[in-house]
Amino acid sequence: MTDTDDILRVNDLSTRFFTEQGQVNAVDELELRIERGEVFGIVGESGSGKSVTARSVIDLIDAPGEITDGEIWFDDAELAETVREDSPDAVDGSFVDLLSVSPAVRQSLRGTSFSMIFQDPESSFNPSLTVGEQLAEAVEVQRRASANPRSTKAKTDSAEYSFGNLLLSTVLPSQQFVTEESRERAIELLELVGIPDPVERAGEYPHEYSGGMLQRAMIAQALAGEPDVLIADEPTTALDVTIQAQILDLLDDLQTETGMTILLITHNLGVVARMCDRVGVMYAGEIVERGTLEDVFDDHVHPYTEGLLGSIPELEGANGQLEPIGGNVPSLLDHEMEDRCHFADRCPMAMEDCLDHPPEFDATGSEAHTVRCVLATRSYTERDALPPNYFGDEERPAGDKHAEPDRSDGEQPAERTQTTISDAGGESR
Amino acid sequence: MSIGKFLVKRLLQGVLVIWGVITIMFALRAVSPGDPANLIVGPAADPEIRDQVREQYGLNEPIYVQYVDYVQGMVTGDFGYSFQSSREVTTMVLERVPATLELAIAATIIAVVIAVPLGVISASRRNEPADYGATLFSLLGISTPNFWLGLMLILLFAVFLQDPMETYLGFSFPQGRRTVGFGEAVITLVTTGYAGDLLTWVRHITLPAITLGTYFTAMITRLTRSGMIDEFGKPYVTATEAKGIPYVLIRYKHVLRNTMIPIITVLGLQLGTLIGGAVITETVFNWPGLGDRLIQALNARDWPLMQGIIVFIALGFVLINIAVDALYATLDPRVTNE
Known part of the structure; x- marks a missing residue:
């Protein structure tokens, strides 16, 4: 991490889901700065909006979800040059606001500038196509993109593969989307991520792979586009502990080699400690504390961060009890959210000041360390504390249920690793 | 294995x-x-x-x-x-086998050619007018009894519309009663270049094939629609979208293909039933088949x-x-x- 320039600046990002129960504020006015070449971790419970944040960046929010507000500035001089003509407002220097460009341009960045690794490799591959073919598709996207350098609209028009092409491809192999070169490159990629017998393996189907192998294949697939930013959404959650370590090593090596930026989404603080340069702790759609690893692990201010770290079991002196954070993830339904610190109802140090929504305060430690908690400016006093039953002593309905429309098939057993905080790991849109 | x-x-x-x-x-x-x-x-x-x-x-x-x-x-x-x-x-x-096979296959072809695109449209424009239209069509198709539909088609095309169609279009759809087999008609076309027999065959089979195929069309439309919607919700579709491949490939190469796997089973079973003699349709149309x-x-x-x-x-x-x-x-x- 030698450069200190930002590759991604997310301002005021709000992603909401419009469900039958009401509007869900999955991501609420989120600010994020990610530097080129760093590994930025977002950590939080399930339902905190971390997956939705990642998906907002790569534009994978499906209905009923919608990015309602905000800017996502992406540093790409070449793209800026192309876009300047059509949408001058979306360009600032070498930065482009991805939420102001046309959907076609945004779509064209997927698989080339941004790639994503998903939580559950087994369900993230199409079961009826070979792994090699699926990788080759990703390679082909990159190949076609570099064959058609972005000149005005070339990227979006001529590179488009139409229904006609698809129909023709059933009789004319030359009309197929995937070319032989891409298939060969796919085999190289499999080799790169350490899959033995890549030639044979490329011809096999996902169900013939083990989970760890398949996650390697998914990483290979994500690398096919030589992305600037790799988004890894719980890349190790579905895997055994030993395999987890291998996958993290692999990601680490590849990151060092290619210098790509990684946005790592996890609920596993062990993974954060192992991989990240900087980290943001997410709660109720906001980043409540962010900073370098040392800031968050050693100098944290927010009681939620404290709670997360307190719920990690320790190997040495494992006689103490785990300290779970009391209560549930809050409901993110708009009409149930109050304008206060969202953690106040679970916070052991809630005070009267917490009834106002706190801004981000600078905290001790590195320059990057900020926290959304009044404790950064004052200390806790019994005199201002809220009475214990201030928010009602009955438990709120499980916030998780409302929190985000869950894809229930992505559910993973929670406590698989030692450093897992209570999190169902529910994959969210 | x-x-x-x-x-x-x-x-x-x-x-x-x-x-x-x-x-x-x-x-x-x-x-x-x-x-x-x-x-x-x-x-x-x-x-x-x-x-x-x-x-x-x-x-x-x-x-x-x-x-x-x-x-x-x-x-x-x-x-x-x-x-x-x-x-x-x-x-x-x-x-009697050729007549039955012709009818069964014609009905199946009609069903597939209409139902799969209709199901795809319906699934990709969920809750839009096109979807409502397709859903209504499949509901009607599933709930219309064969013999009634057959009789109505005969009444409409072979009775009321026969003369006007003959006058203005030069052809009409007769009640059925296959006069020439598909095989013979094709042989005539190939050997003599005379297409009249084949056209006669088409005119004769149209109404019975529609009658037999309607229920089937309606069912496949539904299956395709619900199958595709189901398939679109699977995580691999999101992962495929993330790769940035053209949308047409996601929809057809990935989603439709996987949707068709169970539908092909249904198609096969249905074709089997149709060969078992579309008893009612054959009776209504005087179709000389097994039924x-x-x-x-x-x-x-x-x-x-x-x-x-x-x-x-x-x-x-x-x-x-x-x-x-x-x-x-x-x-x-x-x-x-x-």
Whole structure:
């Protein structure tokens, strides 16, 4: 991490889901700065909006979800040059606001500038196509993109593969989307991520792979586009502990080699400690504390961060009890959210000041360390504390249920690793 | 398991099924009342002649001997003679097969050609007017009885619209009554270049094929719609979107292909049923197929003919199922491994 320039600046990002129960504020006015070449971790419970944040960046929010507000500035001089003509407002220097460009341009960045690794490799591959073919598709996207350098609209028009092409491809192999070169490159990629017998393996189907192998294949697939930013959404959650370590090593090596930026989404603080340069702790759609690893692990201010770290079991002196954070993830339904610190109802140090929504305060430690908690400016006093039953002593309905429309098939057993905080790991849109 | 082994296993299962059908047919005949000899020579015949006939048809033998003879005959392709017309059952069945196959295949083609695109449109424009239209269509199609639809089509096209269509379009859709076979028509076209026979065939088969295919079309539309919606919700679709490949590939190469896997099974089963004789449609349209003949055989209590037709239908059903399984195994790589 030698450069200190930002590759991604997310301002005021709000992603909401419009469900039958009401509007869900999955991501609420989120600010994020990610530097080129760093590994930025977002950590939080399930339902905190971390997956939705990642998906907002790569534009994978499906209905009923919608990015309602905000800017996502992406540093790409070449793209800026192309876009300047059509949408001058979306360009600032070498930065482009991805939420102001046309959907076609945004779509064209997927698989080339941004790639994503998903939580559950087994369900993230199409079961009826070979792994090699699926990788080759990703390679082909990159190949076609570099064959058609972005000149005005070339990227979006001529590179488009139409229904006609698809129909023709059933009789004319030359009309197929995937070319032989891409298939060969796919085999190289499999080799790169350490899959033995890549030639044979490329011809096999996902169900013939083990989970760890398949996650390697998914990483290979994500690398096919030589992305600037790799988004890894719980890349190790579905895997055994030993395999987890291998996958993290692999990601680490590849990151060092290619210098790509990684946005790592996890609920596993062990993974954060192992991989990240900087980290943001997410709660109720906001980043409540962010900073370098040392800031968050050693100098944290927010009681939620404290709670997360307190719920990690320790190997040495494992006689103490785990300290779970009391209560549930809050409901993110708009009409149930109050304008206060969202953690106040679970916070052991809630005070009267917490009834106002706190801004981000600078905290001790590195320059990057900020926290959304009044404790950064004052200390806790019994005199201002809220009475214990201030928010009602009955438990709120499980916030998780409302929190985000869950894809229930992505559910993973929670406590698989030692450093897992209570999190169902529910994959969210 | 290789595809070869898979097929051998399925074939052996098929043999068992056919044997079961043959046995049940035999048992039904053995327990059903009435003396078959009466059917052959008539109730008023001389008792001596009746005995002679019994002897001739082997009806005096003990039941197990009759069974062994019967199975033996079936295995060697000898289905016996019709009680009613004394013709060979095999001939009587085979001469009706082309008409039934033509109708079944035409109905299936209509169904697939209409239903799959309709289902795709419906699924991709969920809750839009196109989707409502397709859903309404499939609801109507599923709830319309065959015989009624057939009669209405006859009334509309073969009665009311026949003259106007002849006058203004130069053709009309007759009530059915196949006058020329598809095979012959194609041979005529190839050898003499005369397309008239083929067009006649098309005109004659149109109404029965629509009648037979409507329910089927409606069902496949529904299956395609719900299958695609289901498939679109799977995580691999999001992961494929993340790769940035063109949308048309996601929709067709990935989603539709996976949706079609279960639909092909349904198609195969349906085709099997259709071959079993679209009894009602064939009767309504006077279509000279197996279903039509089966009704004749039933009315005359012509057991050998009935058995012949039913065993043939069972055979067709089994073979189609094997073909579907083989196709399934090539489409879904997980099948052969299980």
